[in-house]
Amino acid sequence: MNKNLVFNFNLVNENFDGHTPKMAMIIENGLISWIGPQSKIPKKVKFKKEIDLKKKKIMPAFIECHTHTVFAGSRADEFELRNTGTSYLDIAKKGGGILSTMKKTRTASAKELLAITQERVNNFMKQGVATIEIKSGYALDLKNEIKTLEVINKVKGARVVSTFLGAHAKPPEYDSYGKYLEFLAEKVLPVVKKKKLSNRVDIFIEKNFFEVPESRTYLSAAKRLGFEVTIHANQLSFSGGAELALELGAQSADHVINLTDETIQYFGRNKTVAVLLPAADLYMKCAYPPARQLIDSGATVALATDYNPGTCPTQDLSLVGLLARLEMKMTLPEVFKAYTINAAKALGIDQEEGSLAVGKRANFISTDAELTDFFYSAGAMPEHELFIRGSRTLVG
Known part of the structure; x- marks a missing residue:
């Protein structure tokens, strides 16, 4: 050093x-x-x-605060399906989507996953990223979720913040979302905590996926074990995920496209960071999050790629910032702030990095x-x- x-x-x-x-x-x-x-x-x-x-x-160096960088395989074929009218939910019901990646990630060795993940992390570093959050969530069983988290913790170069996203989708071994969440809470979270593989838990809350009542129980259990929580929230509908994130004092609520005026004002009074992922919205042909209203309400807004194999297969920070400026009416200073100190706040590391100040890591461009x-x-x-x-x- x-x-x-x-x-x-x-x-x-x-x-x-x-x-x-x-x-x-x-x-x-x-x-x-x-x-x-x-x-x-x-x-x-x-x-x-x-x-x-x-x-x-x-x-300050950039911080990528929402990625799914560890996965095997490709879902390029699904892009054509979505682009010709098949919905994300319909693809998922037919075994595509996350479950398609699950099969490939389960069968990939830890060595194979580490090699391709390191290459992807290097690509982020070339763009000025010193710290990157990486989620698990493409294995959906105890053995392979642990394998994924262990891979995340072996990445070199950039600082990596690992997040356990076992509640990404329901694997075929379970007939209900509730039963799967019980398994995660009782069998998986204690192992993740004991092995010190992550201190953050994420969940995908959406209609026809994980819904609010069972998610509240699961996240409350995670908090009792000492995990910080974050939520994939209000991406495809008014799912209630953003409101639950605010209720639980989550580090962040991510996507947050569908928000009421009341919830926007609630973000303005709360420390929970709204993480916006406009490149995913471009790929999914969604509306863009109400960034201008969130910022004007006093909310803390961060930006990230949401890099993943299905709904946002790009690592391009420039595209994210460009969309934030063009489609979400964010100013250039707001984009810089969203990719530095606000991204650090979304990960709970703003006392360590995200700005150039005495006592913080000397991460800079x-x-x-x-x-x-x-x-x-x-x-x-x-x-x-x-x-x-x-x-x-x-x-x-």
């Missing part, structure tokens, strides 16, 4: 207004120990190394590009360098 490094740079301020004063940052053991004007670097500090980034700007070049051209992240805990990260 680097010790006593000093970086000289131009700092992008939190309003992203183009004002970039000449600054310096001291990093000790991967954490920021001092940040301020170059003219006021403490004289008593002895540096192991001084790194001059010259006139480059730096900003260095760039010569103009800020307006970001989240402008789909598929084209401006040239930059990623530093994780003060170390320049080279991803081939």
